Amino acid sequence: MATQIDTRAGAREWIALGVLTLAVTLLAVDGTVLALAVPALTDSLGATSTEVLWIGDIYSFALAGLLVTMGNLADRIGRKKLLLIGSVGFGISSALAAVSPTPELLIAARALLGISGATIMPSTLALIRSTFLDAKQRTRAIAVWAAGATAGAALGPLVGGALLEHFWWGSVFLINIPVMVLVLALGIPLLIESRNPERAPIDLLSAFLSVAAIVPIVYAIKTVVKEGATLGFFAGAVVGLAAGVTFVIRQRRLAHPLVDITLFARPAFTGAVIANGVSIFALSGLLFFFSQYLQLVRGFSPLIAGLAELPATVAAILAVLVVGWFVTRLGRGRAIAVALFTTAAGMVGLALAESLPNYLWLGIALAVIAGGIAIAETISIDTVVSVVPRERAGAASSIAETAYELGIALGIAVLGSVLNAVYRASVPVPADLSTSDRTALTESLATARGALADRLPDVFAAAQHAFTGAMQITAIVAAAVLAVAGVVALLVIPSTKGDMENVEH
Numbered sequence: 062m063a064t065q066i067d068t069r070a071g072a073r074e075w076i077a078l079g080v081l082t083l084a085v086t087l088l089a090v091d092g093t094v095l096a097l098a099v100p101a102l103t104d105s106l107g108a109t110s111t112e113v114l115w116i117g118d119i120y121s122f123a124l125a126g127l128l129v130t131m132g133n134l135a136d137r138i139g140r141k142k143l144l145l146i147g148s149v150g151f152g153i154s155s156a157l158a159a160v161s162p163t164p165e166l167l168i169a170a171r172a173l174l175g176i177s178g179a180t181i182m183p184s185t186l187a188l189i190r191s192t193f194l195d196a197k198q199r200t201r202a203i204a205v206w207a208a209g210a211t212a213g214a215a216l217g218p219l220v221g222g223a224l225l226e227h228f229w230w231g232s233v234f235l236i237n238i239p240v241m242v243l244v245l246a247l248g249i250p251l252l253i254e255s256r257n258p259e260r261a262p263i264d265l266l267s268a269f270l271s272v273a274a275i276v277p278i279v280y281a282i283k284t285v286v287k288e289g290a291t292l293g294f295f296a297g298a299v300v301g302l303a304a305g306v307t308f309v310i311r312q313r314r315l316a317h318p319l320v321d322i323t324l325f326a327r328p329a330f331t332g333a334v335i336a337n338g339v340s341i342f343a344l345s346g347l348l349f350f351f352s353q354y355l356q357l358v359r360g361f362s363p364l365i366a367g368l369a370e371l372p373a374t375v376a377a378i379l380a381v382l383v384v385g386w387f388v389t390r391l392g393r394g395r396a397i398a399v400a401l402f403t404t405a406a407g408m409v410g411l412a413l414a415e416s417l418p419n420y421l422w423l424g425i426a427l428a429v430i431a432g433g434i435a436i437a438e439t440i441s442i443d444t445v446v447s448v449v450p451r452e453r454a455g456a457a458s459s460i461a462e463t464a465y466e467l468g469i470a471l472g473i474a475v476l477g478s479v480l481n482a483v484y485r486a487s488v489p490v491p492a493d494l495s496t497s498d499r500t501a502l503t504e505s506l507a508t509a510r511g512a513l514a515d516r517l518p519d520v521f522a523a524a525q526h527a528f529t530g531a532m533q534i535t536a537i538v539a540a541a542v543l544a545v546a547g548v549v550a551l552l553v554i555p556s557t558k559g560d561m562e563n564v565e566h
Contacts, residue, residue, distance in 0.1 A: 069195045077192060077251045078202050080244055081185040082209035084144065087151075087240050088178045089213025091120065094221040098230040099353055101363075103507040105230060108164040110481055110505040115168050118473040121345075122279065123175025124182065125467040126272035129319045132183030132459035133263050140184035140191075141254040145245060147180030152241040159231035174234075186458040190446060191255040200443055207439040208381040210465065216374045217348065222367020267319040270308035275467065277301035279474045324449055324457060329393075332553035333444035336397050338464035338471075339546035340437040343404065343539040344430065345469040346476030347411075348373075354415065354532050357506045358525045372424045373431035380435035387436060392556030397440050401547035404433030408540035412533040437550075438465075444554065476535050481505070483531035489523050 095102075099113055108116065135143040154177050158170035189206055193199035224232040281297030288294070312318035325331050348370070355366035387396040407429030414422035445461040485503050494502065501512035502520065506528040514521045 069198060073251060074192050076247070077253070078189065078205060080247045080251055081188055082205055083240065084148070084181055084244050084248075085185045085206060086209040086213035086216070087237060087244075088124075088182055089210045090217045090220055091174065091178070091237065094217035094233045094236075098221055098225055098233050098363075100356055100507045100510070101225060101230040102167070103505070104511050106162075106164045106167065108167075110508070112164040112168065113505065113507070114474060114477050114481075116164065116171055117477070118279070118469075119168050120171045120175040120178070121467070121469040121473070122276055123172045124178045125463055125469075126275045127176060127179035127268075128183055128463045129271055129459050130263065130268040131179045132187070132462070133319055135180075135184050135187065136256055137263065139254050139256045140187050141248070141252045143180050144184035144188070144252070145248055147177050147184075148241045148244050148248070150177035151181065152238045153177075155234040155237035155241075159234040161231075170234075182462050183459055186442075186446070186462060188252060188255060190458065192253060200447075203443045203446065204381050204384055204439045207442050208378060208435060210438065219367035219371055219374060221352075222363040222365070225363035262317060264311070264315055264317070264319060267308060267311055267315070270304050270311065271319065274301050274305035274308055277304070279471065282471075282475055282478060320460060321457075324460065327448055328553040329448045329555055330445060330457065332394070332550050333397070333441040333448070334460060334464045336401060336437055336441040336546055336550045336554075337445065337461055338468035339542055340401065340404065340434045340441070341465050341468035342472040342475075343408065343543050344434050344472070346472030346539060347408070347430065347536065350477060350480055350532060350535065351411075353507065354528065357510055358529055359420075369420065369424070370427060372428040376428040376430075376432035377435040380432040381439060384436055384439045388440060393440055393444055394550055394552075394554030394556040396556075397437050397444075397554060398547040398551035400433045400437035400440070401543050401550060402433075404430050404437065405540040405543035405547065407433060408536045408543065412536040412540075415529055415533055415536070441550075476539060479538055480531045480535040483534050484528050487530055488527035489520075491520060494520070 095117055099117070102108060102116070103113060131143065131147075151174060154170055154173040158167060158174060161167035161170050186203070186206060189202050190199065193202045220236065221233045224236060277297040278301030281294045281301060284291060284297060285294040308320075309322060312320050312322045325334075352366055352370070355361045355369055356363065359366075359369075361369060384396075387399070390396075391399060407426050410429065411423065411426035414426050417423075442461050442465075445457050449457045484506065488502060490499055490502060498512055498517070498520075501508045502524060506524055509521055509524045513524070
C-alpha cells in the first residue's frame with residue numbers, strides 16, 4: 062500500500078502566514094491611515110481638496126494599476142524575491158512621504174508607495190496558495206489573510222490617531238519602516254520561494270494599458286462630480302474606456318495574457334470579484350471621510366477619533382470566527398449576499414446616527430459595517446481562488462487583489478467626490494463673505510476650519526451641518542451600491558452548503 066504524503070502545514074508555515082498577513086495588513090493600514098492626518102496636513106501643506114483626494118487615492122491607483130503586472134513578474138522571478146524587494150522599496154518610499162514639504166511631492170511619494178505595494182501584495186496570496194496544500198488549512202489561511210486586509214483598513218485610523226496625538230502628520234508613514242524591517246527579518250528565513258515554472262513573458266503594452274484604463278476613468282469621475290461635463294471629463298472617459306477595451310481585446314489574443322479574461326466566464330468567479338471590490342469600496346470611502354467627520358464636526362482629537370473607530374476593527378477580527386458557520390448554514394452565495402445586505406443596513410444606520418448627539422449608535426453602526434464587510438471579503442476571496450483550477454489560481458489571485466485595491470481607490474475617489482459635491486451645493490455662503498473666506502468655505506470643511514472657526518463660528522457651524530448632511534447622503538449611496546452587489550452575489554454565486562472548500566467548479 063502506498064504511503065500517503067502528509068500535506069498539512071506545520072509551525073514554519075503558520076509563522077510564515079503571520080509574516081504574509083503582517084505585510085498585507087500594513088498595506089491595508091496605509092490605505093486608510095492617512096484619513097486622520099488630513100486636517101493636519103491640509104493646514105501644514107496648504108493642500109486643496111483635490112490635492113487631498115489625490116494624496117489619499119494615488120496610492121491605491123498605483124497599486125491597483127500595477128498589481129497584475131507585478132503578479133506576472135513575481136511568477137517569473139519568484140514571489141518571495143519580489144515581496145522582499147518591494148518591502149525595501151516600501152520602507153524607502155515611506156521615509157520620503159514623511160518628509161514631503163509640498164502636496165505635489167507627497168502625492169509623488171504616495172505613488173511610489175503604491176508601486177512598492179504592488180510588488181508585495183500579489184506575492185502574499187500566491188505564497189499562501191503554494192504553502193498551504195491542505196484544502197481546509199488553506200481556507201483558514203486565506204481567512205486570516207482576508208482578516209488582516211480588512212482589519213488593517215479599519216485599524217488605520219486608530220494607528221493614525223495614536224501617532225497624531227503625539228507627533229506630526231508624517232509619523233503615519235514612518236511607522237511603516239520598522240514593520241517592513243520585521244517582514245524582511247522574518248521573511249528571508251521563513252518564506253518558501255515559489256514561481257511559475259513556465260515563466261511566461263510579460264507583455265509591456267498590456268501593462269501600460271492596464272494603468273491607462275484605470276487612472277483616466279477615475280479622473281473623469283472626479284472631474285464630472287466637481288466641475289460637471291467638462292472637456293477634461295470627456296477626455297478622461299474616452300481615454301480610459303478606449304484603453305480598457307483595447308486591454309481586454311489584447312488579453313483575448315495573447316498566448317500569455319496579463320489577465321486571464323476567460324475566468325470571468327465563470328459566474329461564481331465574477332460575482333465573487335464584484336463582492337470583493339464593492340465591499341472594500343464602501344469601507345475605504347467611509348473611513349477616509351468619517352475620520353474627518355469625527356474631528357471636524359464632533360470635535361474629537363485624532364486619538365479619540367481613532368478609538369471611536371475601534372468597534373470596526375474589533376468587529377472585522379471577530380467576524381472571521383463566524384465565517385465557517387455562515388457558509389455551512391447558508392452556502393457561499395447567500396452568505397456573501399447576507400453580509401453585503403447587513404453592511405448596507407449598517408450604512409443606513411450610520412447615516413441616521415451621524416445627526417444624533419450620542420456616540421453609541423455610531424459605534425454600533427461601525428461594528429455592523431465592518432463585520433459584514435469582513436465576512437463578505439473572506440468568503441469572496443476564498444471563492445475566487447477556489448472556483449478555478451489550481452494551475453490558474455495565481456491569475457485568479459491577481460484579479461482578486463486588483464479588485465480589492467481598485468475598490469479602495471474608487472471608494473475614496475467616487476464617494477469622496479460625491480461628498481464634496483453635496484457639501485459645496487449645500488453649504489450656505491453669506492453674501493458679505495470675502496473672496497478668500499468664500500474660497501476656504503467652499504473648498505472643504507478642513508480649510509473652512511482653519512480660516513473661519515475662530516473668526517466666524519456661526520459660518521463654520523453651518524459648514525459642519527452641511528458636511529454632516531453630505532456624509533449622510535454619501536453613506537446612503539454606499540448602501541445602495543452594497544445592496545446591488547448583494548443581489549448580484551445572490552444570483553450568480555452558488556450557495557452549496559458545506560465546508561468552505563466545497564464549491565461548484
